[in-house]
Amino acid sequence: MDDPIVITGIGVITPYGLGPHLLWEKLMASESAIYALPPEEVSHVQCRVGGQFSAFEAENFLSARVARKLDRFSQFGLITAQEALSNAGLTTEDLGHPVADDAPNWEKAAQGRDQVGIMVGNNLGGWEFAERELRHLWQKGPREVSPYMATAWFPAAIQGTISIHLGIKGIGRTFLCDRASSAYALTHAANCLRRGYASLMFAAGAEAPFSPYAALCYQTTQLMSQHQVYRPFDQEHDGLVAGEGAAFVIMERASDAIQRGAHIYAELAGWATTHDGYSFTDAAPDGERYALAITRAMKNASLSPEQIDCIFAAGSAIPAEDASEVCAIHQAMGSAAKHIPVSIPKSAFGNLFGAATSVDLTIALLALQHKVIPPTLHLKQPAPGSDLNFVARVPRQADQLDNIAVLARGLGGTNACLILKRWSRSTNS
Amino acid sequence: MFTQFTYQNVFEAIVETITEMVGTKSTLLAETRLDDDLAMDSLEMVELGVILERKFAMKFSLAQIRSCATLEDILTIVLESKQGVMV
Numbered sequence: 198m199d200d201p202i203v204i205t206g207i208g209v210i211t212p213y214g215l216g217p218h219l220l221w222e223k224l225m226a227s228e229s230a231i232y233a234l235p236p237e238e239v240s241h242v243q244c245r246v247g248g249q250f251s252a253f254e255a256e257n258f259l260s261a262r263v264a265r266k267l268d269r270f271s272q273f274g275l276i277t278a279q280e281a282l283s284n285a286g287l288t289t290e291d292l293g294h295p296v297a298d299d300a301p302n303w304e305k306a307a308q309g310r311d312q313v314g315i316m317v318g319n320n321l322g323g324w325e326f327a328e329r330e331l332r333h334l335w336q337k338g339p340r341e342v343s344p345y346m347a348t349a350w351f352p353a354a355i356q357g358t359i360s361i362h363l364g365i366k367g368i369g370r371t372f373l374c375d376r377a378s379s380a381y382a383l384t385h386a387a388n389c390l391r392r393g394y395a396s397l398m399f400a401a402g403a404e405a406p407f408s409p410y411a412a413l414c415y416q417t418t419q420l421m422s423q424h425q426v427y428r429p430f431d432q433e434h435d436g437l438v439a440g441e442g443a444a445f446v447i448m449e450r451a452s453d454a455i456q457r458g459a460h461i462y463a464e465l466a467g468w469a470t471t472h473d474g475y476s477f478t479d480a481a482p483d484g485e486r487y488a489l490a491i492t493r494a495m496k497n498a499s500l501s502p503e504q505i506d507c508i509f510a511a512g513s514a515i516p517a518e519d520a521s522e523v524c525a526i527h528q529a530m531g532s533a534a535k536h537i538p539v540s541i542p543k544s545a546f547g548n549l550f551g552a553a554t555s556v557d558l559t560i561a562l563l564a565l566q567h568k569v570i571p572p573t574l575h576l577k578q579p580a581p582g583s584d585l586n587f588v589a590r591v592p593r594q595a596d597q598l599d600n601i602a603v604l605a606r607g608l609g610g611t612n613a614c615l616i617l618k619r620w621s622r623s624t625n626s
Numbered sequence: 627m628f629t630q631f632t633y634q635n636v637f638e639a640i641v642e643t644i645t646e647m648v649g650t651k652s653t654l655l656a657e658t659r660l661d662d663d664l665a666m667d668s669l670e671m672v673e674l675g676v677i678l679e680r681k682f683a684m685k686f687s688l689a690q691i692r693s694c695a696t697l698e699d700i701l702t703i704v705l706e707s708k709q710g711v712m713v
Contacts, residue, residue, distance in 0.1 A: 262649045266669070340679075344672035 201466070202387045203620060205459040206285025206447030208277035209559045212248030212440050212546045215258075215276070221563045223545070224571040225592050230546035231427065231438055234407060242412045244421035248440030248547030249407055266345040267358060268323025269405035273443035273552075274355040275362060278315075278399055281445040282363065286459055289363050292397070314367035314395035315356055316386040318379030318402035320551035322352040325408045352551075355403055367395045375607030376511065376548060377470075378402055379444070379555035383615055384468040386448050396453060402552030403443035415439065418478060418608065420515060427548070428575035429512030429541040430519050430583040437514050440547020444555035446562075455622075462562045466600070466618035467498025473610025480518050480610040484525030487612040491529035491602065494614035498600070502533035505616075506598045507570050509557045511606040512541030513548070516580065518606065523583050525612075526604075538595070540588040542571040554605040554613065561601040561617050568598045628682050631708040633701070636682070640700055643677055656698040668692065674700075684708065 209216065212230035213223045223230065230248045239245040255264035255272040264272060282288070293308035326343075327350040333341040348354055353371040360369055368389055372381040379402025386400035406415070415421050420436055422428075427438035454461055471490040473481035480487070495502065510522055527534045542560050543549065549556050564570055569592050576589040599619040606612055628639065641654045648664050660666045666674070675691035678684075678700070684707050694700045 260649055262647070340676060344669040344676070347669065 199391060201451040201464045202390050202448055203451045203454050203464050204446050204448055204462045204562060205454050206281040206283075206287070207444070207462065207559050207562060208280025208282075208284055209444040209556060210250060210273045210277055210442040211556060212250050212442060214250060214252070216280070217559060217563055220560065221567070224542055224560065225569065227572055227574060227591055228545065229574055230440070238407050238409055239412055241409060242416045242421070243423050244412075244416065244425055244436070244438060246425045246438055247407060248438065250441060263362070266349060268326035268349045268354065269441070270319060270321070270323060270403045270443070271349065271355040271358045273405060273441070274317065274401065274403035274445070275358055277401065277403070277443045277445040278359045278363060281399065281447050285447040287447070292364055310364050310366040312367055312396040313365045313399070314386070314389055314397075315359055315365050315369045315399040316382035316389070316401070317353075317356045317371045318374075318382040318551045318555065319352040319355060319371060320373060320375055320378055320404055321406055321411050323350040323354055323405075324411045325405055326350055328408050328410055359399065365399065373551070374611040376513065376550050376553045377605040377607035377611045377613050378551035379553065380605035380613035380615060381470060383446070383465070383555065383558065384470055384613060387465050387468055390448060390450055396449065398448045399445055400448055400555070401443060401445035402549065402555040404549045404551040405441045406439045406550055407441060420513070422514065426575055427514055427544045428577075429510070429514040429544055429573060430523070430579050430585070430587060431514075431576045432578045432580045434514040434516055434519055434580060437548040440543065440549045442549050442556060443552050444559045446555065446558065461620040463565050464618040464620050465615060467494040467496070467500065467616035468614065469493035469497060470611075470613045472612065475610050477609050480521045480606060482517065482521050482524070484521040484523075484528060486610065487522065487525035487606060488528035490612040491525065491604065491614045494602065494616050495529070498616040498618060500600055500616065500618075502530040502537070505530070505533070505537055505600050505602050506595065507564065507601045508537055508539045509561055509601065509603045510539050510541050511553075511604045512544065512573070513606065514544075519580060520582060522604070522606065523585060526585060535584065536586055538570050538588050538593060539585045540570050541573045544576070545572075545574040554603060554615070557603045557605075558615060558617070561603050564601060565598060565617060565619050568595050569593065570595055570598070631705065633705065636704050637697070637701055639681060640678070640697055640704070643681065644674065644697070647674060647677070654697060656696065656701065658697050659695060660697070661695070678704070682708070
């Protein structure tokens with residue numbers, strides 16, 4: 198039997214602010230974090246609201262020397278990675294191990310840190326930084342462009358930044374698949390642990406989508422709500438509202454976590470990904486491939502649909518995607534589909550694109566801990582055909598909440614499902 | 627506008643610039659090493675060059691600034707380029 202993969206640390210920034218406690222408190226109060234955005238960022242697009250961490254000052258968390266070299270998404274990522282490490286009861290010193298005097302030089306240099314890896318999901322990269330420096334280039338000339346532009350703008354910047362600052366020397370990847378990016382990062386991290394490529398993985402998503410250029414791209418792809426309300430599966434759904442932030446988790450094999458006496462949040466018991474192969478922008482209406490991802494993840498977790506206690510749906514609020522997701526859940530869950538509670542907590546604070554799934558996963562860990570399902574805000578009357586057991590507007594206490602399926606779907610039908618299982622030492626010993 | 631290109635004035639201006647850039651609380655000396663002592667990387671050296679260009683109204687080539695190992699090396703370049711205006 199495989200050594201279970203468990204989550205032992207979390208770090209999260211959402212539009213509410215820093216930390217899991219604040220996030221949970223706001224979700225339980227059914228409080229929205231979506232507000233009007235500064236006009237200079239959105240006057241050229243139709244969706245002018247978003248989930249922005251407006252009080253964020255990077256220098257409150259990072260030294261000025263570090264902060265000025267990074268785009269906002271990398272700042273979010275570095276801060277949450279540090280938080281996750283600390284939450285897991287570890288320090289950067291713990292990521293290495295003593296090396297024998299006669300060990301090869303490369304091993305001495307790595308000090309065992311090659312057993313620590315990092316997987317990141319992101320979508321946009323550092324466009325806030327890039328837009329500012331492009332303005333400098335065009336208005337003042339090349340010498341006024343920050344030299345840090347070279348390392349700040351691209352999506353993998355966060356992976357490099359965190360690796361350097363925390364001394365991570367093992368496997369690293371950055372995934373770009375729209376709103377499923379961090380789902381792919383999480384599944385790849387789990388695979389690395391299962392296949393023995395690493396002993397400890399940082400896995401996450403980070404996104405800072407509020408730059409004028411990024412907003413324009415999202416409008417062009419017709420993802421954004423014209424009515425400026427994020428209401429997945431509601432009869433008035435018309436697209437999503439963006440949010441910013443990041444969530445990192447620390448993943449390791451259960452035997453390692455137990456040996457070091459770590460607190461285990463939950464087991465990542467199953468995961469699977471599929472692609473629709475249907476269109477650049479549209480998800481396949483039949484939801485068949487999406488359902489296959491859910492079915493495979495349940496099989497990997499050795500769970501039947503009747504054993505899934507809750508689903509966190511991707512819930513883009515794009516009418517065709519919502520309809521396709523309902524189809525997929527019905528196909529995968531069969532007769533259980535109408536009974537399993539379904540929620541989309543991100544409707545309260547926005548869709549974090551490349552960080553959407555890692556934030557959903559973090560909320561799912563908190564839901565397991567509290568035995569409460571956070572609500573789907575703004576869902577008043579489900580759209581025709583959306584016949585699922587939605588947890589709408591207020592949290593729902595759950596007597597039985599042991600297994601949660603977290604779903605993800607990116608542009609053009611990039612599908613993923615992750616299944617969290619309550620950790621119980623007695624059943625896993 | 628920086629006008630008094632004496633050794634002491636230029637040295638103090640360089641110290642002030644680097645202290646603010648790297649956020650160090652250590653006392654900087656002429657022999658302080660930019661890489662080993664202050665962990666300045668190549669991009670920070672470029673940033674330093676641009677700031678000093680503005681401060682001293684002179685041109686630093688990339689090769690010049692990257693050849694500097696210590697504060698003294700920077701000081702020498704500045705003073706040599708300003709020899710005609712030294713007081």
